[in-house]
Amino acid sequence: MNNPDEPQIVGISLPTGTDVQSISQRVEAMEMLLERSFKVPGTNFPIGLDSIIGLIPVLGDIVTTALGAYIVWAARNLGLPKWKLWRMAGNIAVDTAIGAVPLVGDAADVLFRSNTRNLRIIKKHLDKHHPEARIIEG
Numbered sequence: 001m002n003n004p005d006e007p008q009i010v011g012i013s014l015p016t017g018t019d020v021q022s023i024s025q026r027v028e029a030m031e032m033l034l035e036r037s038f039k040v041p042g043t044n045f046p047i048g049l050d051s052i053i054g055l056i057p058v059l060g061d062i063v064t065t066a067l068g069a070y071i072v073w074a075a076r077n078l079g080l081p082k083w084k085l086w087r088m089a090g091n092i093a094v095d096t097a098i099g100a101v102p103l104v105g106d107a108a109d110v111l112f113r114s115n116t117r118n119l120r121i122i123k124k125h126l127d128k129h130h131p132e133a134r135i136i137e138g
Contacts (some may be wrong), residue, residue, distance in 0.1 A: 027122060031116060035116050049064075071118050084121055086120075088117075088121055
């Protein structure tokens with residue numbers, strides 16, 4: 001049940017706590033918003049704000065990089081080791097570099113989903129170090 005006091009993104013209630021599960025839910029919501037919040041009409045291919053905002057030259061890349069950096073910051077708050085944080089930052093750097101190339105970069109940006117890759121790194125870490133934070137999807 002949605003709590004009216006919690007912030008919402010795309011109709012998803014987001015917890016405001018600093019516990020592992022709350023941070024994990026916010027990161028998952030950000031990844032969904034950035035990478036798979038819409039379907040391409042006529043197909044079943046998901047895209048997100050990362051692909052759409054990335055179409056705006058320079059400013060789009062700055063905004064999507066900042067939003068992706070939030071996921072790395074949240075991972076730091078979850079206690080991921082520095083080498084995983086660097087790997088996540090590398091994913092964002094590659095995504096930004098690819099997206100900076102006009103048109104071709106925007107198409108490639110849809111295929112290289114840095115935020116999804118970074119979410120996978122976080123989930124793998126949490127499954128190993130914080131199994132109580134697992135969300136059972138049903």
